[in-house]
Amino acid sequence: MKAPDGISATWPAVTYLLTAGMLVLFLDLAGLAAVVALERALVRRFLGLSERELMRRRIDQLSASRAGIVEAVDAERRRIERDLHDGLQQRLVAMAMLLGRARRSGSEDLYAQAHEESQRALDELRQVAWRVYPAHLDDLGLEEALATVAERSSVPVGIRCDLAARPAPRIETAAYFMVREAVTNAAKHAGATRIDVQVAVVEERSGPVLRVRITDDGAGGADASGGGLAGLARRAAALDGRFTLLSPPGGPTLVEAELPCA
Numbered sequence: 001m002k003a004p005d006g007i008s009a010t011w012p013a014v015t016y017l018l019t020a021g022m023l024v025l026f027l028d029l030a031g032l033a034a035v036v037a038l039e040r041a042l043v044r045r046f047l048g049l050s051e052r053e054l055m056r057r058r059i060d061q062l063s064a065s066r067a068g069i070v071e072a073v074d075a076e077r078r079r080i081e082r083d084l085h086d087g088l089q090q091r092l093v094a095m096a097m098l099l100g101r102a103r104r105s106g107s108e109d110l111y112a113q114a115h116e117e118s119q120r121a122l123d124e125l126r127q128v129a130w131r132v133y134p135a136h137l138d139d140l141g142l143e144e145a146l147a148t149v150a151e152r153s154s155v156p157v158g159i160r161c162d163l164a165a166r167p168a169p170r171i172e173t174a175a176y177f178m179v180r181e182a183v184t185n186a187a188k189h190a191g192a193t194r195i196d197v198q199v200a201v202v203e204e205r206s207g208p209v210l211r212v213r214i215t216d217d218g219a220g221g222a223d224a225s226g227g228g229l230a231g232l233a234r235r236a237a238a239l240d241g242r243f244t245l246l247s248p249p250g251g252p253t254l255v256e257a258e259l260p261c262a
Contacts, residue, residue, distance in 0.1 A: 080128065088128060091121040134176070142172045146197060149180050155187040155195055155216075162200035167210050171259050174235050175199060175212045182214040182255045185228050190218025190253060201261060208261040209241070213254065220251035232257065 095117040102110035137145040143161040150157035166172065179197050186192045198213040222229060224245045236243035236257045247253040 084128060088121060088124045091117060091124055095121060133173075137172065137176055138169075141166055142176060142199065145176050146179055146199070149176075149183055150197075153183050153187055153195070155183075155192050157183055157195045157197060160196075160198050162198075164201065167201070167259075167261055170239065171210050171261060174239055174241075174259055175210055175257070178212050178232050178235060178255075178257050179214060181228050181232055185222070186214070186216040186218055186253065190216055190220070190222070190251070192216035192218035192251075192253075202258075204258075206260065209258045210261055212257045212259070214256075215252055215254050218251050218253055219249075220247045220253050221249045222247035222253050222255075229255070 095114050098110055098114035098117060101107070102114060134145050134148065136148065143159070143163065146159050146161065150159050167175070179199070183195055183197070186195050195214065195216045198211075200211055201208050202211050222245060224230065224233065229245060232255070233243040233245075236259065239259050241257055241259040244254070244256040246256075
């Protein structure tokens with residue numbers, strides 16, 4: 001029986017037709033992709049933001065992040081002043097009074113009490129210095145510094161760091177303070193019984209980023225506009241990073257920041 005088009009269905013003929021069909025399909029798809037790319041470029045050119053507008057928005061963003069950092073620094077200074085005034089200063093005053101009484105009376109017991117008060121003052125001073133900036137962050141790195149945060153926490157904290165190399169100092173410092181602030185908030189306000197911290201460098205389209213993730217099993221309902229969490233968002237914004245807070249009522253709470261490493 002002869003084929004309708006006069007061509008027998010042999011393997012060479014079938015192969016030729018399939019090859020021609022695939023080539024035509026490829027050209028069609030390539031043409032569609034080119035048209036889409038052209039339309040996208042035209043939309044971006046005529047309907048998108050101009051270079052001046054993009055620059056203006058970038059300037060506004062940098063101004064806002066700078067203002068946020070200034071506000072965060074001022075808040076940190078006020079907290080340090082409160083720590084010194086309400087804690088360390090009171091202990092030093094009490095120690096001076098004990099020494100004055102011991103000097104007048106010659107009491108060994110008063111001298112012993114003054115010595116104990118001096119030890120408490122030293123401990124308080126170490127706590128204030130640790131809250132200002134941990135010296136071992138520079139010496140031992142982020143993982144060891146976070147281990148100290150876990151040791152000082154009243155709630156069990158699990159730390160998992162996946163860092164092939166140390167991040168830049170500014171990134172390392174920001175990550176440390178984010179973890180410490182988030183752990184402190186969860187322990188004080190969330191009623192959490194467990195806190196987990198994960199720190200890792202991940203590859204994104206824009207380059208490597210340091211991802212910091214803190215989760216707790218507390219009551220949830222954290223307010224992103226609160227002083228501590230707002231400060232964390234400002235820290236991330238100052239480094240062109242992203243900050244995310246998920247804290248539905250009843251928990252759990254997730255605090256996550258992504259800080260560009262480049």
